[in-house]
Amino acid sequence: MRATLMYSAGDVRVEDVPDSTIKNPTDALVRITASCICGSDLHPFHSMTAADGPARMGHEFIGIVEEVGSAVSTLAKGDLVVSPFAISDNTCEFCRENLQTSCTHHEATFWDGIADEGAQAEAIRVPLADGTLVKLPVAPDSALMPSLLTLADVLGTGYHAAKIGGVTPGSRVTVIGDGAVGLLAVQSAKLLGAEQIVLMGRHQDRTDLGRELGATDVVAERGEEGIAEVRDLTGGHGSHVVLEAVGHMPAYEQAVGVVRPGGVISRVGVPQYADAPIGFASLFGRNVRLAGGPAPVRAYIDELMPHILSGEIEPGKVFDATTNLDGAPAGYRDMDERTSLKVLINL
Amino acid sequence: MRATLMYSAGDVRVEDVPDSTIKNPTDALVRITASCICGSDLHPFHSMTAADGPARMGHEFIGIVEEVGSAVSTLAKGDLVVSPFAISDNTCEFCRENLQTSCTHHEATFWDGIADEGAQAEAIRVPLADGTLVKLPVAPDSALMPSLLTLADVLGTGYHAAKIGGVTPGSRVTVIGDGAVGLLAVQSAKLLGAEQIVLMGRHQDRTDLGRELGATDVVAERGEEGIAEVRDLTGGHGSHVVLEAVGHMPAYEQAVGVVRPGGVISRVGVPQYADAPIGFASLFGRNVRLAGGPAPVRAYIDELMPHILSGEIEPGKVFDATTNLDGAPAGYRDMDERTSLKVLINL
Numbered sequence: 001m002r003a004t005l006m007y008s009a010g011d012v013r014v015e016d017v018p019d020s021t022i023k024n025p026t027d028a029l030v031r032i033t034a035s036c037i038c039g040s041d042l043h044p045f046h047s048m049t050a051a052d053g054p055a056r057m058g059h060e061f062i063g064i065v066e067e068v069g070s071a072v073s074t075l076a077k078g079d080l081v082v083s084p085f086a087i088s089d090n091t092c093e094f095c096r097e098n099l100q101t102s103c104t105h106h107e108a109t110f111w112d113g114i115a116d117e118g119a120q121a122e123a124i125r126v127p128l129a130d131g132t133l134v135k136l137p138v139a140p141d142s143a144l145m146p147s148l149l150t151l152a153d154v155l156g157t158g159y160h161a162a163k164i165g166g167v168t169p170g171s172r173v174t175v176i177g178d179g180a181v182g183l184l185a186v187q188s189a190k191l192l193g194a195e196q197i198v199l200m201g202r203h204q205d206r207t208d209l210g211r212e213l214g215a216t217d218v219v220a221e222r223g224e225e226g227i228a229e230v231r232d233l234t235g236g237h238g239s240h241v242v243l244e245a246v247g248h249m250p251a252y253e254q255a256v257g258v259v260r261p262g263g264v265i266s267r268v269g270v271p272q273y274a275d276a277p278i279g280f281a282s283l284f285g286r287n288v289r290l291a292g293g294p295a296p297v298r299a300y301i302d303e304l305m306p307h308i309l310s311g312e313i314e315p316g317k318v319f320d321a322t323t324n325l326d327g328a329p330a331g332y333r334d335m336d337e338r339t340s341l342k343v344l345i346n347l
Numbered sequence: 348m349r350a351t352l353m354y355s356a357g358d359v360r361v362e363d364v365p366d367s368t369i370k371n372p373t374d375a376l377v378r379i380t381a382s383c384i385c386g387s388d389l390h391p392f393h394s395m396t397a398a399d400g401p402a403r404m405g406h407e408f409i410g411i412v413e414e415v416g417s418a419v420s421t422l423a424k425g426d427l428v429v430s431p432f433a434i435s436d437n438t439c440e441f442c443r444e445n446l447q448t449s450c451t452h453h454e455a456t457f458w459d460g461i462a463d464e465g466a467q468a469e470a471i472r473v474p475l476a477d478g479t480l481v482k483l484p485v486a487p488d489s490a491l492m493p494s495l496l497t498l499a500d501v502l503g504t505g506y507h508a509a510k511i512g513g514v515t516p517g518s519r520v521t522v523i524g525d526g527a528v529g530l531l532a533v534q535s536a537k538l539l540g541a542e543q544i545v546l547m548g549r550h551q552d553r554t555d556l557g558r559e560l561g562a563t564d565v566v567a568e569r570g571e572e573g574i575a576e577v578r579d580l581t582g583g584h585g586s587h588v589v590l591e592a593v594g595h596m597p598a599y600e601q602a603v604g605v606v607r608p609g610g611v612i613s614r615v616g617v618p619q620y621a622d623a624p625i626g627f628a629s630l631f632g633r634n635v636r637l638a639g640g641p642a643p644v645r646a647y648i649d650e651l652m653p654h655i656l657s658g659e660i661e662p663g664k665v666f667d668a669t670t671n672l673d674g675a676p677a678g679y680r681d682m683d684e685r686t687s688l689k690v691l692i693n694l
Contacts, residue, residue, distance in 0.1 A: 093584075094608060094609070097609060099608060099609045099634060101634065102608035102609065102633060102634070164634070164636075237440075261441060261446060261449035262441070262444060262446045262449065267631060270627065270631070271625070271626045271627055271631050273626055274624055274625075274626035274627075274628065274629070275622045275623060275624050275625070275626070276622060276623075276625050276626075277621055277622050278618070278622070278623050278625060278637065279618040279620055279621040279622070279623070280617065280618055280621075281621065282621070283637070283640070284614060284617070284618050284639065284640045284641075285640060285641065286449060286640060287446060287448065287449065287511070287638075287639065287640030287641070287643075288640070289511075289636065289637060289638045290625065290630070290636060290637035290638075291634075291636045291637075292631065292634065293630070293631045293632060293633060293634030293635070294631075294632065294634070296634075
């Protein structure tokens with residue numbers, strides 16, 4: 001079968017790989033119908049060394065179940081399913097608390113933790129299929145497919161930022177980052193009733209989409225200037241909740257600058273740093289809280305899917321380019337050069 | 348009048364200073380009847396340079412109002428009052444949200460922000476007296492005085508840790524630090540219904556008091572060994588809520604080690620560091636949250652005082668030594684050498 005491999009920074013190829021097959025009784029084999037490229041895939045695209053490659057890529061997909069292991073009880077051949085980016089049994093104590101990203105099962109991992117599988121491919125072996133996969137009540141050719149694919153990661157991740165940040169009706173929110181997760185954090189904050197949503201981003205086509213998804217204000221400036229502008233927009237004290245959807249240190253510093261005393265910085269951009277300011281001057285003196293982490297998107301699929309099926313939200317708008325599997329390498333380049341926001345891969 | 352001054356690390360003296368007097372119409376002049384030495388006073392006792400001294404000391408007191416400014420409306424001469432360690436107008440938008448430590452009034456500050464006043468003294472000028480001071484419904488010779496004095500800081504600070512950490516009935520909690528704040532964090536966690544309270548501390552007389560105040564388990568070990576022991580006590584995954592009542596980096600690292608995925612580290616020990624680990628490996632990967640800061644004790648006095656008046660809690664047990672104002676320098680030494688837990692100063 002064909003699959004996407006990253007050999008090193010900037011070097012992505014689509015090649016023949018051994019066919020994915022059922023290995024364990026709890027596995028399902030899924031023929032992928034739609035996948036995509038994630039902003040987080042750009043981190044290795046910038047920094048991966050040849051020693052770490054070639055690596056199978058992709059952690060977001062929708063597909064059709066082709067075969068199930070003998071212990072799989074909730075899925076059957078022909079089911080259309082979406083997969084979260086984290087594999088989980090959905091029965092352990094953490095899964096029952098809706099923290100599936102901390103599932104204690106020994107097979108639980110993120111997709112990048114399985115060396116010989118990836119979602120930017122023709123097929124994939126899904127461990128713990130009963131716990132991981134969620135059936136979609138539509139046909140494979142549904143026009144809702146792009147929006148439903150965002151349930152695999154970016155919508156659930158933006159929603160996690162807003163939920164764990166405590167966004168409630170009336171909240172004043174700042175979102176840092178105009179990538180797909182930032183934009184869907186905007187949409188999630190709106191869904192949860194935020195009164196003010198300031199989007200910090202520099203790409204006008206993206207911030208225009210942000211306004212469409214619910215941003216009430218856009219701040220293109222960065223650093224001290226950007227912080228000052230957000231403070232002006234928020235009556236001088238900053239936002240109750242800051243959703244940080246980038247992961248680089250300047251974004252964290254911006255979050256510290258625009259958060260209100262007693263407020264929350266909710267991070268869903270994967271931190272590209274280990275240590276950061278949390279002492280008296282940054283967080284402690286103002287009782288600023290910190291939240292966030294990898295989103296347990298499995299927990300949010302049931303909650304979010306009805307909003308998509310009803311047409312209330314259309315998160316698939318973050319896909320501004322569509323390609324096929326052979327177009328994946330060009331998709332990486334386009335996203336890296338910011339000519340594409342997020343690339344959908346139809347198979 | 349007589350007052351306590353720190354000249355530099357290790358050098359505390361009681362000397363004559365100019366009498367405190369009313370300066371602004373919103374001031375009250377209070378004759379102090381009881382004060383004490385705080386664990387946080389030991390930070391300058393270890394590190395203060397002569398260039399920063401002499402500094403007036405003390406931020407916890409009970410006293411009798413001797414005079415009020417013309418704009419003070421809720422207090423009168425003769426009232427017995429307790430003061431939080433933070434001065435606030437109790438009317439601004441942050442005070443109304445019960446975050447009096449972020450009061451926006453230009454006179455709002457902590458006591459150490461007023462160079463010519465301190466609570467380890469015979470008298471004190473209290474700015475924003477209506478907002479800051481709280482009347483006590485007992486006589487000055489009440490046996491409850493030590494417990495009521497803890498409302499000025501250590502009880503409210505321990506309670507803040509537990510509250511902002513989200514301790515609720517059934518919570519499993521670890522408290523790091525067996526100083527007065529740590530012990531009252533134990534008591535606060537119990538008051539809020541915690542099911543398990545693991546106290547990490549090395550001084551048996553203190554951890555014995557911790558057990559009396561509500562600790563269900565005590566761990567004397569530190570570092571990796573201490574973390575392993577707490578994990579054993581908590582079914583392998585750590586505590587939902589960790590109350591960090593020390594402020595040094597090893598205590599933070601211990602908190603990271605014993606917190607459960609999805610849990611909260613609530614800090615009330617004043618951080619003696621600026622940067623700390625908050626990346627994927629420490630907090631983010633496990634969705635660990637961070638909370639805490641200077642406690643808005645003003646907000647908690649109304650809530651906590653009835654528990655003291657009814658005898659349900661006796662936080663004054665943290666005072667294991669009593670002296671007079673001239674005994675303050677020896678009190679610092681005793682607390683520094685850990686021969687005293689917390690020293691009460693009767694005037």
